[in-house]
Amino acid sequence: MIVMVGGILMILQYFIPHQISQTIFAYYTDWTPIILAFALVLGVGSLTRIHSHKIRRKAKNWQYSYAVLIPLFGMPILAHILPQSLGGGMDSPSIFHFFFMHVQVSIQATMFSLLAFYIASAAFRAFRAKSALATVLLLAAVIVMLGQVPVGELLGKWLPETGLWILRYPNLAAKRAIMLGVGFGMLATNLKIIFGVERNWLGGAGK
């Protein structure tokens, strides 16, 4: 009922510019970050509970749970509680900043760069000219890949131009079609949620 009333209210609010409507919307936007903040409490609580159980029960790989819990509580303490004279704070130079820039940034960049290797192995395995369509895909991929790098221009001006043409026309058309389909899917799913047809997001309470 709350979702239905709230959903219909927000739909109507979009079409009503009156100040009362804007006040309701402003009220909603003020409450959203407050509610979302509780998700953080939920997440931290859940993570702490799971890993502290693992440590207590000495479950498999329980030592790594310390690697989760120590930074989880350590970083906020370093950023907000430790005084600046002792290396606290978020800005450089601080311990938090050091760990962020030299540990977290490096680790995340490393994980992302794994993609380069995985793309190569996926491309080797997947780009086979098994059928006419697969061959078209293969040729388009090669042209676009060569067109995107300076080497392609050295091989011939037509390569980057053709690659750009593929991006600007057939690719655009296909992406737009998928976007439209996804958009209508979202519309239908949201309507199902608002009118109570779809209740799985409530978990057990939906039954």
Next chain:
Amino acid sequence: MRKNWIVVPALMILLLLPALSVAQGVDEILTPAAEEQLEEPDSWLDAPGAVTVQDKDNDAGDQLLVSFEQPLYTDGIFAYNVYRRIVGEENWNLVKVIPADDPREFIDGYDPEYPIEPGVLYEYRIASVTVDGEEYFGPVCEAGAVSAGEIYHTGKTRVLIASILFIVLIFYYFGKAQRGIKMYMRPIAGIEAIDEAIGRATEMGKPILYVPGISSIADVATIASLTILGRVAKKIAQYQTPLIVPNRDPIVFTVAEEVVKQAYLEAGRPDAFDPDSVFFLTTSQFAYVAGVNGIMMREKPATNFYLGMFYAESLLLAETGSLSGAIQIAGTDAVTQLPFFITTCDYTLIGEELYAASAYLGREPKQIGALKGQDACKAIIMGFITLALVFGIIDVVANTHILDWLRDLVASPIME
């Protein structure tokens, strides 16, 4: 007769007079020496004229449409200062500075420091500002209207029409499905393979990994994924196959846990539900991927489901799953990640097929009705696109502007 010949010279004088004054003006322009001999213009010549104020349509009562008359003498004017005050108050507030080249009609109320209150009567005064910073004030003009909020935004009528049309279509097909009318759904390989994939894992005695995406519960793809999780979990409960559901979002984790628990209950095996099978990993994207990859390499699941919203980690997940030898079924509306899933997974649900999956699996009338409603909406859009294509060709051939007119009608931005 006498009157007639008097009229002719009178008419001639009347016609000559303006010509004489224009000639005088031309002489003044053409004779630089004469220009220099002109006296300094009076300040009233530099000052703007009367101000006209109207209520702006389609607002919350916090905007006014203001226009003013240009001064007679505009040389040397750098900008116009717009002053405003409530009628009866003393202090003027500078609410806007308009460069001399900008239009003299503008919307007042955008300055957050000096908002316009609905129902309040204001006075305006415009001053011309020279390069030296001198101001020449125009007359004080009381606004001809007060600002009032509108109940309905007329600029959004086409959005309303489209929304009503699409909503009505979806509900029409809801009703049609509920009346028991059979509606055709084309088979989707990925959805039909779900049963086979679950059976494979059961035979091999290995777990099933279900990744419900990495987005929040607010994402429609996550909701679609959790719906499918419920149905998949029910089948898994019947076969008693181990299930692993790692989550990235704490709220999604809570909902997923409830969904799986409920599924086991509905399958008649509540005792078989393992609370540790659904768990929260981390909110960090790549830490989550590293965790899931570790699970795949250690537990060696026979079947991997990747259903929901994914970002850059999709290839990392799918490639590792491929290494572990699992059968993989993916589904996402993230168009960016579809190519990676298509190349690495056995079956992929593309875009809205993910939303359709819950209708396929459950075969509930309302779900199927919603699916057909979506298709009807898409048919209308396809009709529009075809029309636009035809009109575009006609415009080129016949040198008309039908497509531009249609574009302005349908696609012009709605400014607030």
Next chain:
Amino acid sequence: MLNIDRRWIFLGIGIVSIVPFFINFGLPVTTTMEVESIFDYVNELGPDNAIFISFDFAPGTQAENMPMAVGVMRHAFHNDVPVFMTANYPLHHGMMLAAMEYVFNPTTVGFYQEVFFDDWRDLREAGVTGKYELIEAWENQGNQLPDGAMGWVFEGRDYAALGYAPVFNLVILGMTVSIETQYPVDAHGNSTGEMPMLREHKSLREIDLALTSSGSGACVWWVTYAREKIGLPIAFGLTAVMATDYFPYLQSGQVIGQMGGLRGAAEYEVLLTENGITPTTDKAFTGMDVQSAAHILIILLIIMGNIAFFAGGFHKKTLLKGGS
């Protein structure tokens, strides 16, 4: 060959990624219309305008997104265009700080010398807030521009590091009315109400461009909540994977231009160097050599895989027919 161990492929990628850092090929990069339109737009702006740069990317995509944001930032500083910087996620706030550190670092070629908000408080309180009079007054106080610096940038006059605010899509919506209500203080704790650039540009209606350097779909929030509501011009800086998906926005005119991937960032660096805005190209341009080598290797692998695939197929057909 069809079942080649993946590790050989990984080794090959590793080698072609590392070698170009030691052997600089310096292959030329030609610019495209999509990037040129952003460059031309920013080039037209001046001290009376203002732009937003939104750091909507995580450390994972910084190789592609950071050069885009840094390039536009340096372009804006060169033209004395005030820059507001935001981030849509706590992690991305760190990227904003990293970008500023890089641009203001004396070891960076063509760096800018930053002046903190508190350091020029006396001039601000004396009413000296215009850019050129501020530089004159600052230098009259005995401050000298360091060697190698391209110019002074004053916090609150030339840039404001607003940083992260929760539920960023609603923050964008709120900024269409007032920036100060969404950010009463900036990332360094300075009151935004006292900043001259905020006195002159109170809401997004008075901003001339928002560049979102994004590694996720959050770039669309700017289009939905700013472009469609108040007509704010938007430019995209996207990862290569995402760039193909957002061409529809470019074609419909909802964004003025798009930098796609490392290539897009390299094109912008080339434009900056050709127009004398930066002395040299930067990391993105260097990275194009690596990208060229990696793309060629992947294409070679694809060709090898297809040769092996067809050779294996023909071989099987020959066997079935009784051949040797």
